[in-house]
Amino acid sequence: MEGSDGVELDERKMKILQAIIKTYLETGEPVGSRTISKYTDLNLSSATIRNEMADLEEMGYIIQPHTSAGRIPSDKGYRLYVDTMMNDMEARISARDKEVEELKELLVEKEEKMDHMLKQVAKTLAVNTNYATMISAPSCSGNKLKFIQLSRVDARQLVAVVVLNGNIIKNNILTISEEMDDETLLKLNILLNTHLNGLPIEEINLGLIARLKQQAGIHSDIVGDVIDAVADSIKSDDDLQIYTSGTNNIFKYPELADQERASEIINTFEEKQLLSTLVQDTLSKEEKNGIQIYIGDENQVEAMKDCSVVTATYELGEGMKGTIGIIGPKRMDYEKVVDTMHTLMSQMEELYGKNRKDM
Amino acid sequence: MEGSDGVELDERKMKILQAIIKTYLETGEPVGSRTISKYTDLNLSSATIRNEMADLEEMGYIIQPHTSAGRIPSDKGYRLYVDTMMNDMEARISARDKEVEELKELLVEKEEKMDHMLKQVAKTLAVNTNYATMISAPSCSGNKLKFIQLSRVDARQLVAVVVLNGNIIKNNILTISEEMDDETLLKLNILLNTHLNGLPIEEINLGLIARLKQQAGIHSDIVGDVIDAVADSIKSDDDLQIYTSGTNNIFKYPELADQERASEIINTFEEKQLLSTLVQDTLSKEEKNGIQIYIGDENQVEAMKDCSVVTATYELGEGMKGTIGIIGPKRMDYEKVVDTMHTLMSQMEELYGKNRKDM
DNA sequence: GTTAGCACTCGTCATATTAGAGTGCTAACA
DNA sequence: TGTTAGCACTCTAATATGACGAGTGCTAAC
Secondary structure: OOOOOOOOOOOOHHHHHHHHHHHHHHOOOOHHHHHHHHHOOOOOOHHHHHHHEEEEHHHOEEEEEOHHHHHHHHHHHHHHHHHHHHHHHHHHOOOOOOHHHHHHHHHHHOOOOOOOHHHHHHHHHHHOOOOOOEOOEEOOOOOOEEEEEEEEEOEEEEEEEEEEOOOOOEEEEEEEEOOHHHHHHHHHHHHHHHOOOOOOOHHHHHHHHHHHHHHHHHHHHHHHHHHHHHHHHHHHHOOOEEEEOOOOHHOHHHHHOOHHHHHHHHHHHHHHHHHHHHHHHHHHHHHHEEEEEEEEOOOOOOOOOOOOEEEEEOOOOOOOOOEEEEEEOOOOOOOHHHHHHHHHHHHHHHHHHHHHOOO | OOOOOOOOOOOHHHHHHHHHEEEEEOOOOOOOOHHHHHHHOOOOOOOHHHEEEEHHHOOEEEEEEEEOOOOEEEEHHHHHHHHHHHHHHHOOOOOOOHHHHHHHHHHHHOOOOOOHHHHHHHHHHHHHHEEEEEEOOEEOOOOOEEEEEEEEEOOOOOEEEEEOOOEEEEEEEOOOOOOOOOOHHHHHHHHHHHHHOOOOOHOOOOOHHHHHHHHHHHHHHHHHHHHHHHHHHOOOOOOOOEEEOOOOHHHOOOHHOOHHHHHHHHHHHHOOEEEEHHHHHHHHHHOHHEEEEEEEOOOOOOOOOOEEEEEEEEEEOOOEEEEEEEEEEEOHHHHHHHHHHHHHHHHHHHHHHHHHHOO
C-alpha cells in the first residue's frame, strides 16, 4: 500500500519487471528472485528482489502460478513492457540491414501475381519468426473502376470483366433471358464505360444504377439485369482473402500446444472468416508505425485469448490496404516480431507500392 | 502353419476378424478375447477365440501392441475389412434417404459460386463425419476454350480474358512494349478466336503458337508476347485449388492428436500443395464408385502414414473432375464415410452437373 | 533501505506397489 | 479333433510414497 499508485513504477521496479519479462520470454519458465538478482546490473540480493516482486505482484504486473514458484508476467505486465518497447522503436529501427537483404531476396523471387506474393510474405514471416502468421489481401476501399467490358460468350451468356485500380480483375458470367445483338452490346459497353469509369466503387449506388437503366432505353429490362449483375460483381467482397502460414508453429510453445487450445486456434486459422475481425480491427485503427499489439484478453477473437497478436497495416498506394498478423504465445519475442514486420512491410510497399503500374 | 494360405480365411476367422475391427473402430482400445467371446453370435469361449486370434496374428491381420494386451487390426486387416465392405456397398446403398435430404438442403443453400459450393461440401462432410476433409476444385482437363478476348485497359496494358468450357474464367493483365492501335487489337482478337476457339487446351502447344505468330505478320513481335501470355494464363495450373475443413477434428482421435503427428497433418492441410499428390493419385485411378481407400502406409503423402484416407472423384460433366477426400484415423467408420461420400457426390453431380449451363 | 538466514510450501521426479486385463499353455472334455 | 476351463505369467496403468529443490515470506541484524 505504500507504493503510491500515482507514480506507478519507480525506475528500479521497472528494471526488475523488464528483467522478469525478458527472462520469461526466453525460457517460458516462471522466474525466481535469485535469477533476477544475478541477471540485472543493479547488484541487489535476491531478498531485495523478493520484496520488489511482492510489490509488483500486488500492483498486478506479475503473477505467481502457485505458492513457491517464480513469477510470470500478467497481461498488464506485458502491456507495459510492449508500450515502453514501442517508444524505443525509432532508436532500434536502424540496426537491421542484414535481415533487410534477406527478406528482400525472398520477396523479389519474381512473384508476379499478387496472391503468390501474399503467400510468400506469410510464409517468410512464419519461417523467420516461428510463429503463426496471416495476411489479408489488400482490400480496395476507395478504389476506382478503371475499365469495364461485356462480351458475349454464348447466345445467352455474357461475361462481364471489370478492372479496378491496382489491376484487380473481377469477372462474372451472366445469363440473359433474350438474345442481344452486337449493336446493343456495343452500346451497352459504351454506356457503362462512359458512366462508370473512374468512379470510386462506393459511388456506384442505387441512384446511379437507376439513372443508367433509364438511359438504356428500350432494352432497359435486360440492361437492368446486366447492370445489377455488374454492380454485384464489383461490390462482392467475398474477396477478403486471407492467407495463413506456419499454423503448426504453435506446437513449439507448450503453453499453446495442448489439445483444446491448439484445436481452437487451428480452427480459427482454417475458417479464415474468423480472422476477419482481426483484420477489420487493425484497419480501423491508426497506430504508430501501423503496428498494433493485442495481448491475451485484449484480443477480440475468442480463440486467441491465450495468445498475443501483432498486426500491421500495409498500404500499396491509393488506399489499397491490407493487414499482416502474427499470432504466438504471450511470451513472444516482441522486439524481433515488430522489427521483422516493419522491415517486411517496407519491402512490400517499396516493391509493390511504387511499381504498381507494372503489376 | 496349419491354416493353409490358399483358402486364407475360413468363415469363423472372418467373423472374428470383423468383430475385432468393428469393436476397435468404436473404442480405439485393443480388444481382448473375452470381449469378442461375448460380442459375437458364435457362442465361443474366450479360449477358443484366443486360439483363433493367435492364428490371425500369425497371418498378419491383427497385431498385439505388447504382450498381454488385446489385439488391434493391422493395415492388412483393415484392407481386407474395407475390401469386403466395398463389395456389400450396392446392398447398403439404399437405406439412407433421411441423410440424403439433409445433405441436399445444406448444399442447395443457393450458393451460386463454385468456390462457395466447394467450401460448403468440405464443411458438410467434415461436420457429418467428424474427420478432416478436403476438396479440390474441378480441374478442366480435356476442357475446351470457349471464348477469348483482349481488351485495352491502359495505353500499355491489356487484359486477356479467357473463358473455358464450364464457364471457368481466367484472366491476366499484360504489359506491352509499344502501343497498339484499335485495328490491330481487333485483328488480334479475331485471329485468336478463329484459331483457338473450341480447342482443347492441351492442343495449344508450341507448334500452334508458332503458326499464330507467323500469321500475325508485321506485329509478330508484340503479338508473340501476347500470345505467349495468353497461352500462359490458360495453362497456368496454379488453380489446383484445394479447400479443407475440419482439420481440428483430428484432435478427437488420441492416436493422431499427439503433437508431432498433429503438427505434420496440420501443416499438410495448410500447405495445400502437399495434398495434390493425393488428388492426382485419385484422379488417375478408376475405382468402383470412384471411391478409393488408402490405409496407413498405403498413403503416398508422408504425413498420413498413420491415417486412413478415403477419396472420391466427382465429375461435373464434360471432363470437369475433382477430388474429395476424408482424412481420419485408421479406425475410421469406413461404412459411414463411404456412404456419406457417395451421397454427397450424387448430390453434387445432380445439382451442378446437369444445370451447368446456368453457372 | 538492504541483506542474510531460516522455516515452510509446493510441484516435480523417480521409485515402488498394486490391480486388472489379457495372454499362452496345458489338461480335461465331448 | 475341436472346444473349453483353469492357471500361471506378463505387462500396463494407476496410485502411493518420499526425496529433492526451487522459491517464497518473514524476521532480525546491518
